[in-house]
Amino acid sequence: MTYLSPNQLKQYEDEGFVSPLDVFSKEKSKEIRDEIELIEKQMPHELEKDGRYNAHLISPLLDWVTHHPSILNTVESLIGKNILVCGTTLFIKNPxxxxxxxxxxxxxxIGLEPHNWVTAWVAITDSNENNGCMRMWSGSHKENLKDHDQMFNEGNLLTRGQTVNDVPKSETTPLILKAGQMSLHHPKVVHGSDLNKSNDRRIGFVIQSYIGTNVKQVLGKNSVQLARGEDKYNYHEKIGRPNSLMNKVDLKLKKQENDNLQEIFYKGSSKKGTY
Ligand SMILES: O=C(O)CCC(=O)C(=O)O
Structure with a gap:
């Protein structure tokens, strides 16, 4: 994929997201799913709960996705040519x-300021209304940050169960993706997703997020990888890319990064979520 077209840029500006964008083939998505499922089989708890973050540090295929030139071209269109990867999340919904x-x-x-960053949601399986695809409240990114209730509710895949209450759900836009496609969304667009009602898994690999080198982490410490361009600001510690699948040194780094991330996510909260 090339850079975003004027129409795609307009969609992002008006709606707060752009979708769908082609990245890789269905065959490649199957290979990636197989690698995720191999990790789950060999290390049963590695990708669960707070382990679902930063799997690109232990999986060469998820690293390949994270640094994919097609994704980076589209990201460059939105945040400029100096790009850091500040983390990834696996959003898996089992049937x-x-x-x-x-x-x-x-x-x-998330503590990333200013908001010169964007999130890429990459479909490893198809993602549609039946299996709980993301839904966007179009245009909501133009407003300020909203109050969120902290629900800590069962089944909620967000750390605090953070919830914006005044969402006109019937007007939200479903982001329907085929495996190998992705969407990009703005830091302030209000979005969520429903239950998976299908009989297969829904797997989203989310680069959360690609940040410009001018973006600081104001709530704690997290390391980054340089994805493209140069970093003149040096606000973050740099980390490398995986040595091999489930490599011991990389597993340790992932754990360390995820411990730091928990500090950020729960900053100021007296309670922790179960997910
Ligand atoms: O995967 C989902 O359903 C939601 C993901 C999400 O909230 C995000 O990528 O920001």
Whole structure:
């Protein structure tokens, strides 16, 4: 994929997201799914709960996605040519298990300022209304950060169950993606997703987020990878890319990064979520 077209840039500006964008083939998405499922099989708890973050540090295929030139071209169109990867999340919804994402704004608790950053949601399986695709409240990114209730509710895949309450759900836009496609969304667009009602898993690999080198982490410490360009600001510690699948040194780094991330996500909260 090339850079975003004027129409795609306009969609992002007006609506707070752009979708769908082609990245890789269905065959490649199957290979990636197989690698995720191999990790789950060999290390049963590695990708669960706070382990679902930063799997690109232990999986060469997720690292390949994270640094994919097609994704970076589209990201460059939005945040400029100096790009850092500040983290990734696996959003997996298994069938027959309560799993949803309450409507929220990413910028609320993530501590990345200014908002020169964007999130890429990459479909490893198809993602549609039946299996709980993301839904966007179009145009909501133009408003300020909203109040979020902290629900800590069962089945909510967000750390605090953070929820914006006044969302006109019937007017939200479903982001329907085929495996190998992605969407990009703005830090302030309100979005969420419903239950998976299908009989297969829904797997989203989310680069959360690509940040410009001018973006600081104001709530704690997290390391980054340089994805493109140069970093004249040097606000963050740099980390490397995986040595091999489930490499011991990389597993340790992932754990360390995720411990730091928990500090950021729960800053000021007296309670922790179960997910
Ligand atoms: O995967 C989902 O359903 C929600 C993901 C999400 O909230 C995000 O990528 O910011």
């Amino acid at each position: 027959n298990i309560k799993g949803f994402v309450s409507y929220h704004q990413d910028a609320k608790y």
